Each structure stands twice: as structure tokens, then as C-alpha cells.
Amino acid sequence: MRWEPGTKDRLRAAALDLFATHGYEQTTAAEIAQSVGLTERTFFRHFGDKRDVLFDGQADYLQAYTEGVEAAPQDASAFEMISSALAAVAGRFGEDRRPYSRIRKQIIDANPALAERELHKRSEAAATLAAALHARGVAEPTATLAAESGATAFGIAFTQWVRADETRTMAEIIDDVLAQLRSFAVPRRADHPARKLKV
Amino acid sequence: MRWEPGTKDRLRAAALDLFATHGYEQTTAAEIAQSVGLTERTFFRHFGDKRDVLFDGQADYLQAYTEGVEAAPQDASAFEMISSALAAVAGRFGEDRRPYSRIRKQIIDANPALAERELHKRSEAAATLAAALHARGVAEPTATLAAESGATAFGIAFTQWVRADETRTMAEIIDDVLAQLRSFAVPRRADHPARKLKV
DNA sequence: GTCTATAGTGCGATAGAC
DNA sequence: GTCTATCGCACTATAGAC
Numbered sequence: 001m002r003w004e005p006g007t008k009d010r011l012r013a014a015a016l017d018l019f020a021t022h023g024y025e026q027t028t029a030a031e032i033a034q035s036v037g038l039t040e041r042t043f044f045r046h047f048g049d050k051r052d053v054l055f056d057g058q059a060d061y062l063q064a065y066t067e068g069v070e071a072a073p074q075d076a077s078a079f080e081m082i083s084s085a086l087a088a089v090a091g092r093f094g095e096d097r098r099p100y101s102r103i104r105k106q107i108i109d110a111n112p113a114l115a116e117r118e119l120h121k122r123s124e125a126a127a128t129l130a131a132a133l134h135a136r137g138v139a140e141p142t143a144t145l146a147a148e149s150g151a152t153a154f155g156i157a158f159t160q161w162v163r164a165d166e167t168r169t170m171a172e173i174i175d176d177v178l179a180q181l182r183s184f185a186v187p188r189r190a191d192h193p194a195r196k197l198k199v
Numbered sequence: 200m201r202w203e204p205g206t207k208d209r210l211r212a213a214a215l216d217l218f219a220t221h222g223y224e225q226t227t228a229a230e231i232a233q234s235v236g237l238t239e240r241t242f243f244r245h246f247g248d249k250r251d252v253l254f255d256g257q258a259d260y261l262q263a264y265t266e267g268v269e270a271a272p273q274d275a276s277a278f279e280m281i282s283s284a285l286a287a288v289a290g291r292f293g294e295d296r297r298p299y300s301r302i303r304k305q306i307i308d309a310n311p312a313l314a315e316r317e318l319h320k321r322s323e324a325a326a327t328l329a330a331a332l333h334a335r336g337v338a339e340p341t342a343t344l345a346a347e348s349g350a351t352a353f354g355i356a357f358t359q360w361v362r363a364d365e366t367r368t369m370a371e372i373i374d375d376v377l378a379q380l381r382s383f384a385v386p387r388r389a390d391h392p393a394r395k396l397k398v
Numbered sequence: 399g400t401c402t403a404t405a406g407t408g409c410g411a412t413a414g415a416c
Numbered sequence: 417g418t419c420t421a422t423c424g425c426a427c428t429a430t431a432g433a434c
Binding site: 115117119122144145149155156181183187 | 276277278311314315316318319321322340341343344345347348351352354355359375376379380381382383384385386
């Protein structure tokens with residue numbers, strides 16, 4: 001072949017490297033392209049905009065959400081469907097991905113424009129989850145609420161997962177966050193004033 | 200004063216009008232500025248970027264979130280604090296604002312770049328809520344989870360509020376969404392039929 | 399207020415693969 | 417010949433530097 005295969009992957013890898021060393025805004029699209037022997041114009045043919053180079057490997061993991069919802073038992077509640085979906089996605093965040101995820105998250109957190117795109121991706125995940133819940137007969141507004149809560153829980157779990165001192169697996173962390181979600185929303189019973197809140 | 204006061208407001212109004220009639224991307228910053236007798240440079244002195252012209256009237260409503268949390272009773276649960284915060288913010292969405300909000304939402308929904316910014320604002324709201332919960336002794340990860348859930352509930356309620364056929368007030372819709380959040384997260388128990396919830 | 403770098407688009411040309 | 421990846425160039429708008 002005249003051109004090397006895997007152009008997109010090479011651009012992605014080069015971009016991550018340059019962003020990590022020189023910063024996102026200090027790295028131009030032309031530099032990324034040139035570092036792998038291509039031109040700026042080619043970069044923009046592969047990625048709709050500069051941020052895309054960090055955010056395009058997600059179509060398959062949206063599918064994991066849908067499959068996770070479909071895999072829940074027939075009489076599952078919306079909460080249980082979400083729980084099943086997150087468990088399915090957690091499987092995609094293995095130990096090998098953790099170092100890469102840490103670098104990527106540092107880059108994203110350091111730049112507002114990237115943080116916005118990350119939020120957008122999360123809302124796509126929520127939309128996917130909501131559609132899967134609709135398909136299983138969950139009505140609105142519960143479906144959207146459940147889907148957004150699920151996406152939020154995943155985001156919180158992910159942030160915890162990439163912390164420097166964190167050793168638990170993604171699945172373990174997600175279970176913990178979902179348990180917290182449950183106890184947050186469940187009203188305390190008037191006859192069980194066990195919990196203390198300081199003011 | 201040497202210059203007309205309310206420059207920012209005039210730019211905002213002109214931008215909303217032009218975006219609504221010609222579309223967001225088809226309207227340049229220079230056009231907005233010229234339509235009120237100013238230069239492009241002045242536009243960018245008032246707004247950090249083009250999108251900002253639609254998103255800068257919010258500092259006060261972030262404060263309403265904080266005040267709402269502070270106004271909750273001393274023994275309030277995290278959920279009750281969120282509920283109090285949303286009630287405080289709901290007061291800011293009166294009937295007079297509904298037509299404007301509808302136009303604004305149409306513009307934002309029609310453009311991905313604007314939708315991303317909207318999401319960013321929501322996450323700022325969640326961060327503000329989380330800080331207010333911390334101040335009242337709510338621990339992590341409950342505080343973040345509660346704050347994100349609150350911001351999500353508000354977003355769902357807002358979307359409903361601006362629907363063409365919706366006549367309920369924001370406060371009414373928010374109450375409804377929060378009730379749904381509660382029943383979504385509460386596990387079903389065959390042996391414990393629904394009991395009255397204290398809110 | 400001017401000047402400039404960068405993001406991003408449109409279009410025609412080129413050079414292999416089939 | 418067609419198809420596709422790439423280049424090269426001209427261009428506009430944003431946004432920041434001076």
C-alpha cells in the first residue's frame with residue numbers, strides 16, 4: 001500500500017504525546033500531523049475538530065451500555081438495568097487501561113474546552129442509556145433520570161478509578177457509588193434517627 | 200456616563216435576535232457588534248468567546264443554589280438540602296422568563312458547540328451545590344452524587360418547563376422530578392408496601 | 399485598535415490500489 | 417477507467433497579543 005495503515009491511530013498516539021508534554025493549546029493540529037509525516041489538512045479529514053482526536057474511540061462502549069441494559073433480568077427495575085449496564089461497561093476498563101486513562105484525564109482536566117467535550121460525551125452516554133431503557137418499557141421521566149444518574153455514577157466512579165492511590169477495580173468502585181446513590185435518595189425514616197449531620 | 204450603559208445587555212439581545220433569525224454559525228461576532236453600533240473588538244471585550252453571549256447571566260443563580268442549601272433545616276438529609284436548593288432556584292424561573300427561555304433553548308439545541316457550553320454550566324452548578332453540601336457536613340462521594348443528581352433533575356425539569364404545551368410552574372415540575380428520582384432509586388420490596396415519605 | 403496565529407472549510411490535483 | 421487517501425492552496429472567523 002502506498003499509505004501506512006492505521007493513520008488515525010498514529011495521529012491519536014502522537015496527539016496524546018504532544019498534549020501531555022507541551023499542553024493542548026500549545027500544540028497545533030499541524031504539529032500533530034507533521035510528527036507522523038502528514039499535513040494539517042489530513043488531520044482535519046480524520047477528525048472533525050482538534051478535540052476529536054481525544055474523543056473518538058467511544059462508539060463501541062456506547063454499545064456496551066445498550067447490551068448491559070438488555071442483559072438485565074426480565075423483571076428488573078430501572079435501577080437494576082442501569083446497574084447491569086454499568087457493570088457491562090466496567091469490564092472495558094481493565095488494569096491495562098488505567099495508566100493511559102490517567103494521562104488522558106490530566107490533559108482533559110487541564111483544559112476547559114476539553115472538559116466540555118468530555119461532558120458532551122457523558123450526555124451521549126446518558127442518551128444511549130435512556131434509549132435502551134425506553135426499549136425495555138421504562139417511561140419518562142424515569143428513563144432520562146435513571147440514565148443521567150447512571151452516567152453521573154459512572155463519571156464519579158471513573159474519577160475515583162484514576163486517582164493515584166486507588167487500587168480497586170472499576171467494577172468494585174461502581175458498586176460502591178451505586179450503593180451511595182441508593183442511600184442518598186432513600187428517605188430516612190422518622191423513627192430511625194440514627195444518622196448524624198453536623199452543621 | 201460617557202457611553203450608553205447596558206452595552207452588554209444590548210449585545211445579548213442583538214445576539215439572541217440574530218441567532219434566532221439567521222442561525223448561530225451564520226452570525227459573526229462582528230455582525231452582532233455592528234448591529235448595536237459597536238466593533239467586533241468590543242464584543243470580545245465583553246464576552247470571552249462568542250458562545251458567552253448566551254451564557255453569562257448565571258452568577259446570581261449559582262448563589263441561589265448555595266442559599267437554598269443553607270436554608271434547609273438543621274437535620275436535613277442531603278436529598279432535602281438539594282430539594283431546598285432547587286426550590287430556591289425555581290423561584291427565578293417565573294412566567295415572564297418562559298418565552299425567552301424557549302427561544303434560547305431552541306438556539307442552543309440547534310448547535311453542538313452551544314449544547315456543550317450548556318452542559319458545562321450545568322457542571323458548574325453541580326460543583327457549586329457540592330461545595331454547599333460540603334459546608335453542611337455531607338461527605339464524599341455522597342455530596343458529589345447528590346449535587347450531580349440535583350443538577351440533572353433541574354435540567355430535566357427545565358426541558359419540561361419550556362415545552363410548548365407545558366403550563367405547570369417550574370416549582371411544580373421540580374417537585375415531580377425529585378419524586379421520580381426518589382422512587383427510581385428506592386428498591387422495590389414486595390413485603391414493604393409503599394409508606395409515606397417525609398420530605 | 400491593529401496585527402497575527404490558529405482552527406477549520408472548500409476545491410482541485412495527484413498518486414497509488416483495484 | 418474508478419476509488420480513496422493525501423496534498424496544496426486559498427480562504428474565513430475566532431481569539432489573543434501587542
